[in-house]
Every structure is written in C-alpha cells, then in structure tokens.
Amino acid sequence: MATWILVPCLGQLRTELNRIAPGRDKTSDGTIGDAAHRNRSSDHNDDEVGRVPIRDADSRHEVHAIDLDANLRESDLTMEKVVQHILARCRSGAEKRLRYIIYNKRIWEASNNWRRRSYSGDNPHTQHAHFSASYETRHEASTVSWHLEDIPVALTxxxxxxxxxxxxxxxxxxxxxxxxxxxxxxxxxxxxxxxxxxxxxxxxxxxxxxxxxxxxxxxxxxxxxxxxx
Ligand SMILES: [Ca+2]
Ligand SMILES: [Ca+2]
Ligand SMILES: [Zn+2]
Structure with a gap:
C-alpha cells in the first residue's frame, strides 16, 4: 500500500492541541479510515486510491480528515471551546483550511456559511471531534497557526x-x-x-x-x- 500522509494543516492542528492539552486522551484520535470508511466516500480515505468526495490537483496520497479525542483532561479547556474558537475564525474568514467540523451531534460546513445543523449520522461524535480539510493545495499544505493558544481558559x-x-x-x-x-x-x-x-x-x-x-x-x-x- 502506498504511503499516505495526513494533510499538513491538520497535522498542525493536532500539534497545537497537544501543546495546549499535553495530557489529553488520544484513544479516539484517528486519521486514515478503517474498512468501514473504505466502503464509502470519506475524507478519512487515501485521496489517490480511496473513495473521497473531491479529487485534488496533486498525486500525493493524502488523508483530509482527523478525529481528535474529546477528552482534553484540562480543568477549563474543553473540546467545545476548541471547536467554537475554530468556528469563530472560520466564520470571520480568518480560517479557510476546513470544509466541515462534526462534534457532539452537530455539523458545521463551509458550504453552509458555518451555520450549525444537527448531525444524525451513525456516530454521534461525542467521543471525538471530526475536522475535514480543504483539498486546495495552498490550504491543505498551510501550517500557519490555528491560534488555539488564544482560547480563554481560567487559571488553575x-x-x-x-x-x-x-x-x-x-x-x-x-x-x-x-x-x-x-x-x-x-x-x-x-x-x-x-x-x-x-x-x-x-x-x-x-x-x-x-x-x-x-x-x-x-x-x-x-x-x-x-x-x-
Ligand atoms: Ca492528493
Ligand atoms: Ca493535495
Ligand atoms: Zn472522522
């Protein structure tokens, strides 16, 4: 099987989350999809050989989605805060690297101006948040900061x-x-x-x-x- 990579922008997101929540649970983290994903179109599949919603411009084997465990094991920093922080940046136009986010029975999509819709898929996404990235090279490859360190958190x-x-x-x-x-x-x-x-x-x-x-x-x-x- 060809070697695949997680698109760099999502790698950066994970790196920053690890930095602000160093003790976080990673049990529900995920990148490349399992057999169930391979049978349907998913951003978790290898974009050159798997079923994906978009064909991109390059021939690199890339995964365009990441699941991040919801349990950050922090006193005042929650996945809800992380999601809302990123959504605010998406809505303001400051952040263009995502296509959609699913978390806790809700989905927010770029194509829907990041408005909230309830999500009723098989997996309610209560254990992890799902982030789907852009397939545009300049966005997927960008490792500029997600500014997670700006999330207001009460001091312990x-x-x-x-x-x-x-x-x-x-x-x-x-x-x-x-x-x-x-x-x-x-x-x-x-x-x-x-x-x-x-x-x-x-x-x-x-x-x-x-x-x-x-x-x-x-x-x-x-x-x-x-x-x-
Ligand atoms: Ca590719
Ligand atoms: Ca690409
Ligand atoms: Zn996912």
Whole structure:
C-alpha cells in the first residue's frame, strides 16, 4: 500500500492541541479510515486510491480528515471551546483550511456559511471531534497557526499560586532595588518589606525608618513603575 500522509494543516492542528492539552486522551484520535470508511466516500480515505468526495490537483496520497479525542483532561479547556474558537475564525474568514467540523451531534460546513445543523449520522461524535480539510493545495499544505493558544481558559489554582509567587518575587526584588540604590535603605535579613498581596506594593515600610507619608508615596510610585517595566 502506498504511503499516505495526513494533510499538513491538520497535522498542525493536532500539534497545537497537544501543546495546549499535553495530557489529553488520544484513544479516539484517528486519521486514515478503517474498512468501514473504505466502503464509502470519506475524507478519512487515501485521496489517490480511496473513495473521497473531491479529487485534488496533486498525486500525493493524502488523508483530509482527523478525529481528535474529546477528552482534553484540562480543568477549563474543553473540546467545545476548541471547536467554537475554530468556528469563530472560520466564520470571520480568518480560517479557510476546513470544509466541515462534526462534534457532539452537530455539523458545521463551509458550504453552509458555518451555520450549525444537527448531525444524525451513525456516530454521534461525542467521543471525538471530526475536522475535514480543504483539498486546495495552498490550504491543505498551510501550517500557519490555528491560534488555539488564544482560547480563554481560567487559571488553575496551581497556575494562580505560581503566578502570585512570581509577582511577589518581582515586587520584592524591585522594591529592594529602589530602596537600596535610590533611598539607601538596607533591610537586614528577615526585615524584608512586607508585601500585602501579590502585585501590590509595600503595605508599609518599617516604622523605625521614620519616613514621612510623602516619602512613602514617592517610593511606592517608583516601585510601581519598576513593576510595570
Ligand atoms: Ca492528493
Ligand atoms: Ca493535495
Ligand atoms: Zn472522522
């Protein structure tokens, strides 16, 4: 059997999904069709020898469809979000590499201006999403970004904790730098400026320094400026 390839645009889609959902389930992933697909016209078939809806311009053996498992194993990133993100780009005209998407009993087609229709095929596509690609060389071969990293996802508690620690560290470092270089204030070990919460500036300078309110505000502004750098 001739060697076939998945069209590069869909390979890129899978690569990006792997990047944003590194622990995703791949059980229901699929590319080239099984025996059942071979008996009917399907984008999962080898386009040079199999039954496909479109004959393309080249003689490369290509598969123009990918199934991606719906279980992304992420806290706030779902296949529904991925599908809707891609659909929005298709509808805006920013994305031209797909012919249709099937997911969770629904189908959206380029030929139907990406309007939603209910899908009643044998497989309800609840375990995976199906993406059918264009047969136009410039589209199928394009590996420009699908911009999956732009999908808004809430931070996990672990993410928040990590971020807060980074900001805290940056704030402390910035504050110490200003105080040492500009104000010539040196803190003994353990006498670090108290930062009320991540991203906030010093809540107070130890009172023994006897600085005035105006001076404190000036320091605060400096630190804020540093943090914004
Ligand atoms: Ca081909
Ligand atoms: Ca081709
Ligand atoms: Zn499929």
């Amino acid at each position: 508690d672990a993410d928040k904790k990590w971020l807060a620690a980074q900001i805290d560290k940056a704030a402390t470092t910035a504050a110490e730098r200003v105080w040492k270089t500009k104000w010539n204030i040196n803190f003994e070990p353990g006498g670090k400026p108290y930062l009320a919460e991540a991203g906030s500036i010093l809540a107070h300078v130890p009172s023994e320094h006897g600085r005035s309110e105006a001076l404190l505000n000036e320091i605060k502004t400096d630190v804020e400026k540093l943090l914004a750098e």
